[in-house]
Amino acid sequence: MKSDIWIIVQQRERLLEASTFGLIAEARRLLSRPAQDGVVVAVALGMGLEPELAQLGAYGVSRVLYVEDEALASYQGELFSEALFGLLKAHEPNLILMADSPETADLCPRLAGMLETPLVTRAADLRIDHAGKPCAVRPVSNGYLFEEIRFDDQRPLIISFIPSVLNTPDPGPMAPMEILTQPLNVSQARLKTRTIRIIEADPEDLDLEEADIIVSGGRGVGKDESFEIIHELARIMGGSVAGTRPVIDWQVLPYERQIGQTGKTVSPRLIINCGISGANEYTAGMEKSRLVIAVNTDPRARIFRFADLGVVGDLHLLLPLLISRINEIKELVSSQ
């Protein structure tokens, strides 16, 4: 078991985060070196995740350790770290991979403290040198420099990656995979802390790198009041607003809302690109998004090459229809 690589599955509302698939790809890359006999083990804590976990075989996971309990439905720092600590002590993997998130920002130091083991967060890369020794790389000084971090022989190593450096692989054919479901073996009575509720930030204020849903507008949207349609769609979808460089140059949005080579690199679950041609400098900042929708009047627009769903049409006609349809569905759901 020792040469297996563990990845910690992250989920939101019972859907796996895109970073989970990127972590599997990283683990597979590390295991593809010569003389590696380990497998990728995904570790999941939650409730009702089995349908989502079942797809991991197609990405190269051999085994899933799944601790299922209602108490794990949403993140609880002390409870999650105790549950993982139990698994880690029982199986003793060498390497544990995670992706940076508000949850892992809490989980990583807890686990590293409990295990008295090395931890690197905000990792951009993990390399293995000629002697087989791992070396983590991470940005410092606002990304102007990178530092290399080497380790002594203490194991396991915990490495948490910047989500945007992780590449989501395409699924392959479904391979044999076992899901080992286990009960939660932590006495909750002795825990000192409990998360009572999560207070969600206003998506409009959320850092784009953290955003789950982004509605992004380009020059095709137009200035000032024309851009209100983008804010409206973002509001009803609980998303964040972003834009291309021309929109930032017009001062319709502040610079921190720019996506692209000279702006932010984003990897949301959903991005809706409206009136955006898809110049290379823009797509460099959003190509790792999970589901990409594009609305453009020009059927040859480059953005459609990146889109899972492309709509050829005038956004000023389409978006009001989409907004009223979403509102209708919301009303229907709330009346049930």
Ligand SMILES: Cc1cc2nc3c(=O)[nH]c(=O)nc-3n(C[C@H](O)[C@H](O)[C@H](O)COP(=O)(O)OP(=O)(O)OC[C@H]3O[C@@H](n4cnc5c(N)ncnc54)[C@H](O)[C@@H]3O)c2cc1C
């Ligand atoms: C060094 C350098 C760095 C750069 N960095 C960035 C960066 O970080 N981010 C960035 O975004 N750009 C960057 N750029 C600029 C980039 O090259 C493009 O010029 C820019 O991304 C284009 O923005 P756009 O898609 O909004 O505008 P356009 O390219 O003008 O595209 C507008 C699109 O809207 C469509 N459209 C028009 N009307 C409608 C309508 N009513 N409904 C639907 N569609 C419509 C058009 O068909 C067109 O495809 C950089 C450029 C350089 C040289």
